[in-house]
Amino acid sequence: MVFREKGYYHTSIKDLAEACELEKSHFYYYFKKGKPQIMEEVLQYIDGLMEKYVCELAYNEKYTPKERLGKMLDRMNKFYLNGPGGCIFANTILETANATEQFKPIIKATFDKWAKALKFVLSTKYEAVQAEKLAYSIIQDMEGGLMMYQLYKDEQFMKIAEERSIALLAL
Numbered sequence: 150m151v152f153r154e155k156g157y158y159h160t161s162i163k164d165l166a167e168a169c170e171l172e173k174s175h176f177y178y179y180f181k182k183g184k185p186q187i188m189e190e191v192l193q194y195i196d197g198l199m200e201k202y203v204c205e206l207a208y209n210e211k212y213t214p215k216e217r218l219g220k221m222l223d224r225m226n227k228f229y230l231n232g233p234g235g236c237i238f239a240n241t242i243l244e245t246a247n248a249t250e251q252f253k254p255i256i257k258a259t260f261d262k263w264a265k266a267l268k269f270v271l272s273t274k275y276e277a278v279q280a281e282k283l284a285y286s287i288i289q290d291m292e293g294g295l296m297m298y299q300l301y302k303d304e305q306f307m308k309i310a311e312e313r314s315i316a317l318l319a320l
Contacts, residue, residue: 152191153234156244157252160184185251188241192252195237196259199228207266214273215318221266222311225291230304235295263288274318287314 151160151168162184166173180186206212206221229236238256245252267284268277275283287310294310297303 153237192255204266
């Protein structure tokens, strides 16, 4: 949560140690490469959570495609809106893009997994190429909605993005 709230560059090892109620020396013992290694592991951990709790819904045939999409977006909204800072992936890439390539592969892989899951759901109504374009469009819309939410502190922007996305599967 510290990286999500403060960003990569404004988070110190001291901040991380305090948040975990550990001594700074413990971080250096377990993370010999320092803050970059910690950030990578945080991003990979959150990627795993997203895959488990969001992307797996795309393949759950217990629900209709529209229900799957709604549940996926609802879980993303809850993730984004629970706690300060918004999307750690978007924040990190925006903050570090000009300084390091280190986090791009992890972040890109995460967004690609999300897009693949969305594409799978959208493929019930659209051809593969169109479904993929719409999947990335949904991600852009959700990230933009989150940005507007952060700016105005109004959840309507997230709800609008969610409604617009679900409408893609309306009959």
